[in-house]
Amino acid sequence: MASHYQQRLSLLVESIDSKILNQSRIGLEKETLRVNREGGIATTPHPAVFGSALTNPYITTDYSEALLELITPPFAQMREALAFLRDVQQYVYSKLGDEILWATSMPCVVAGETSIPIAQYGSSNAGMMKTIYRHGLGYRYGRVMQVIAGVHYNFSFADEFWPQYQALQNDRQEQKAFISESYFAQLRNLQRLGWLVPYLFGASPAVCKSFLGGKPTTLAEFNENTYYQPYATSLRMGDIGYQNNKENETGIKANYDDLQSYIQSLNKAINTPCPEYAKIGVKVGGEYRQLNANILQIENEYYSTVRPKQITEANEKPILALQRRGVRYIELRSLDVNAFDPLGINDTQLYFLEALMLYCLLQDSPLIDAAERVVIDQNELLVAHRGREPGLQLVRRDGPISLRDWGLEVCDEMQAVCEYLDSGVEDAPYSHALEKQRAAILDPALTPSARMLAEMRENGEGFYHFAKRKSLAHHAYFSELPIDPARKALLDKSVQESLARQQALEADDDCSLDAYLTRYYAQD
Numbered sequence: 001m002a003s004h005y006q007q008r009l010s011l012l013v014e015s016i017d018s019k020i021l022n023q024s025r026i027g028l029e030k031e032t033l034r035v036n037r038e039g040g041i042a043t044t045p046h047p048a049v050f051g052s053a054l055t056n057p058y059i060t061t062d063y064s065e066a067l068l069e070l071i072t073p074p075f076a077q078m079r080e081a082l083a084f085l086r087d088v089q090q091y092v093y094s095k096l097g098d099e100i101l102w103a104t105s106m107p108c109v110v111a112g113e114t115s116i117p118i119a120q121y122g123s124s125n126a127g128m129m130k131t132i133y134r135h136g137l138g139y140r141y142g143r144v145m146q147v148i149a150g151v152h153y154n155f156s157f158a159d160e161f162w163p164q165y166q167a168l169q170n171d172r173q174e175q176k177a178f179i180s181e182s183y184f185a186q187l188r189n190l191q192r193l194g195w196l197v198p199y200l201f202g203a204s205p206a207v208c209k210s211f212l213g214g215k216p217t218t219l220a221e222f223n224e225n226t227y228y229q230p231y232a233t234s235l236r237m238g239d240i241g242y243q244n245n246k247e248n249e250t251g252i253k254a255n256y257d258d259l260q261s262y263i264q265s266l267n268k269a270i271n272t273p274c275p276e277y278a279k280i281g282v283k284v285g286g287e288y289r290q291l292n293a294n295i296l297q298i299e300n301e302y303y304s305t306v307r308p309k310q311i312t313e314a315n316e317k318p319i320l321a322l323q324r325r326g327v328r329y330i331e332l333r334s335l336d337v338n339a340f341d342p343l344g345i346n347d348t349q350l351y352f353l354e355a356l357m358l359y360c361l362l363q364d365s366p367l368i369d370a371a372e373r374v375v376i377d378q379n380e381l382l383v384a385h386r387g388r389e390p391g392l393q394l395v396r397r398d399g400p401i402s403l404r405d406w407g408l409e410v411c412d413e414m415q416a417v418c419e420y421l422d423s424g425v426e427d428a429p430y431s432h433a434l435e436k437q438r439a440a441i442l443d444p445a446l447t448p449s450a451r452m453l454a455e456m457r458e459n460g461e462g463f464y465h466f467a468k469r470k471s472l473a474h475h476a477y478f479s480e481l482p483i484d485p486a487r488k489a490l491l492d493k494s495v496q497e498s499l500a501r502q503q504a505l506e507a508d509d510d511c512s513l514d515a516y517l518t519r520y521y522a523q524d
Contacts, residue, residue, distance in 0.1 A: 008362045009416055011168050016161070018424040023158035024354060025074035025329070026081045030089075030344045031149035032337065033102040034066045039468050040109040041147065042066040042099055043117055049095045051495035052502035054121040054130070058088050058494055063134050063146035065117040068092065068101070074154060074329070078350045085343050087487040093478040103344075103470035105149045105236045105336040108208040108463065116143040124505040125516035126315060129291065136290025136297050139280045144211060148236050149337050151345050154309070155357050156329035176326040180259040183308055183327040185365035186357065188256050190306045191376050192368075193360065194334060195383040195394060196407065197305070200437050201349055202234030202387065203336040203448040206456065206463040212240070222453075226462035231389040233449040234336050237305075238384035252295055254302055257367050259327065263319045266302060269295040270521075291517065305334040305380070317523050330357070339467065340448060342474040351433035355418050359410075362417070372397060388444035407441035 034042040046053050046065045053061040062069045070092065072084040093101065102108070110116075118134045121127030137146055157165075166178045173181075206228035207219070217240070219227035229235065252272060255265040271294060278293040291297040299318045310321040310328040332353065337344040368376070379394045383403065386392055392403045411434060418430035440446040445454070456466050511519070 003364075005363050005413065006416075008168075009420070012165070012362070013416075013420050015168055016164050018420050018422075020158055020161050020164070021358065021421055022424040023076045023160065024357070025076060025154075025156045025158065026078050026350065026354065027074040027154035027329075028072045028081050028085050028345065029152040029154070030070045030085060030337065031062050031151070032068050032070065032089075032344065033064075033107055033147060033149060034068060034096065034099050035102045035109070035471070036099060038109060039102070039464060039471070040111065041107060041116060043115065044099070045117075045120070047095060049495065050092065051498035052122065053119060054124070054127045054498075055501040055505070056494055056498035058491060059092060061119040063116075063119060063137065064143070065119050067119070067147050067149065074156065076158070078347065078354065082343060082345075082347060082350070084487075085345075086481070087484055088491065089343065090478045090481050090483065091488065091491045093475060094483075100471050100475045102149070102467060103337070103474050104339045104463075104467045105204045105234075106207045106463070106467075107144075107147050107149075107211060108467055110144055110147075110208065110210040110213065112213060113138070113143045116147055118143070122502050122506055124502065125509050125511070125513050126505060127502070128513055129517065129520070132288040133291055133297055133301075135288065136280075137301065139289055140277060144213065150236065150333060151335040151337055153332040153335060153345075153350070153353055154329050155332065155354070157361075180308075180322075180326040182361060183330060184256055184258055184262070186361045187306050187308060187330065188365045188368055189360035189363050190330070190332065190356075191256065192372075192396065193356070193410065194305045194376060195379045195387070195403070196356075196410065197332070197334045197353075198234035198237045198336070198380070199383050199387045199403065199407070199447065200352070200440055201335055201338065201448060202232075202237065202384065203339050203452060204234050204236040205229060205232035205449040205453055206466075207235055207240070208463050222456070223462045225464055226456075228453065228463070229385050230453075231386045231392075231444075232384065233387035233447065234334075234384045236336055236384075237334055238381060253373065254304060259308070259322060262308065263323055266296070266299050266319055269302065270298065288513075292521075305332070307331045307333065315520060317520070320523055336448075338448060339452065339470045342477040347429070348433045348436055351429045352437050355414055355421055355430050355434065358421070359414050359417050366397075388447060388450055404441060408438065411438040411441065 036042060046061050050056065050059045058071050060069045060071065061067055070085065070088045072081045075081040118131060118138060121130045162175060162179050166175060171178050206222055206226050209225050209227055212227065217227060219229055222228040252265065252269045255261040273293055274295045277290065280293065281289050282293055296302055308322060308327040309331050310325050312318055312321045335345065338346060338349070375395045382392065382394065387403065393400050394403050394406060396406065414434055418434045421430040422428040444450055452466065456462065
């Protein structure tokens with residue numbers, strides 16, 4: 001008897017042209033540290049030649065002035081997203097002067113907490129709020145954790161897909177509600193398979209000793225300047241990376257049952273006081289240390305490998321945007337920066353991820369109970385720290401299973417999805433991408449994390465020298481690329497327009513910062 005998954009896929013193949021699936025929208029966000037030629041985190045301000053970090057849609061900053069975030073618009077063609085990411089990185093490289101962009105997720109040559117400059121967004125209320133939020137993160141979790149870089153993959157199915165898919169499901173509810181319900185089913189399955197992304201694409205099995213700042217660690221010593229774990233895939237996603245810990249103590253955790261449950265759980269965390277954060281103080285000596293002393297200052301503080309997203313309007317709270325307009329797209333946040341590709345990510349990864357998105361939509365997706373939530377978190381940590389360990393056992397709803405067997409099972413089931421997606425394009429790129437990932441499950445030495453450690457051993461180098469070597473090679477790659485005049489003109493224009501928009505925002509403020517924050521949190 002065919003499974004529900006096979007039945008849904010068969011209906012899809014029979015009824016919906018795969019070209020509609022090939023029109024799914026993909027956007028990329030790549031974080032990357034500006035560093036000096038020795039790998040030290042840049043202490044210079046965000047360069048003015050990149051425009052306003054507050055309002056430039058393509059070049060901004062994340063936590064730190066030194067942590068660039070490069071953003072593509074959503075594209076129907078994956079290669080267009082990669083081309084935009086390539087061009088915006090080339091644009092940045094052309095204006096960096098003596099600095100370079102660090103090629104890995106984990107930073108290096110960290111000279112303590114105070115060496116990391118917090119991002120500044122100007123004097124507008126909206127800009128000040130962003131900076132205060134980052135001060136709060138520094139007080140709560142430490143600044144060093146905030147400069148770990150990653151790549152975010154933003155995905156949405158084409159608008160034309162949803163009415164046809166809803167009809168196949170014989171679903172008669174409002175389309176907006178059906179879309180959100182479907183995305184939440186997809187999100188739950190992406191969490192169940194969350195371990196697969198760091199296994200296949202994790203590229204942070206080692207860290208610079210300076211990252212830990214002399215703190216005790218269970219990590220092994222690779223050489224005099226590097227810690228590692230022999231079978232690690234992504235220490236960034238492990239327990240040395242950025243996590244929310246207070247949620248476990250308070251019992252507040254994002255609820256992925258449905259849109260309303262998710263909104264209510266985050267809203268509760270934003271409005272629940274945390275005694276430990278109260279000790280930090282909110283406004284001390286007339287200066288804000290954090291936006292509030294609650295479990296979360298704002299929604300974005302909640303760490304999750306995947307998030308439902310909706311485009312926000314001016315000063316709109318993200319959970320209100322979701323409440324009003326439903327889920328617009330999925331943000332996958334568990335990708336390490338790929339040190340083996342100058343762009344930080346490549347087409348093979350993206351073809352696989354796109355197929356995984358459809359696979360997770362079509363699979364049955366029961367609600368996640370408390371016991372399964374624990375298992376999901378444990379699987380992710382196990383794979384982050386020990387993912388390439390021979391015989392590693394994970395746990396799923398039906399009991400223990402080896403990573404290898406589970407991974408091969410997923411690949412087998414994804415084969416038909418990839419063949420369906422390939423029917424609309426040349427050269428079967430989805431099936432080729434799947435085969436590469438199947439090979440990496442069969443042979444962990446093919447994963448980026450294993451390749452990184454192998455190169456380090458072969459060259460007799462620690463993490464610092466590996467990362468510096470890759471960073472300089474990527475710098476040379478972008479320096480030699482021909483410039484696309486049209487893209488340069490677009491990015492030049494965005495720089496100028498962003499500066500004008502920031503000035504307008506600063507001129508248009510109609511209240512004090514205190515009043516602005518009160519108004520922001522009072523939105524309903």
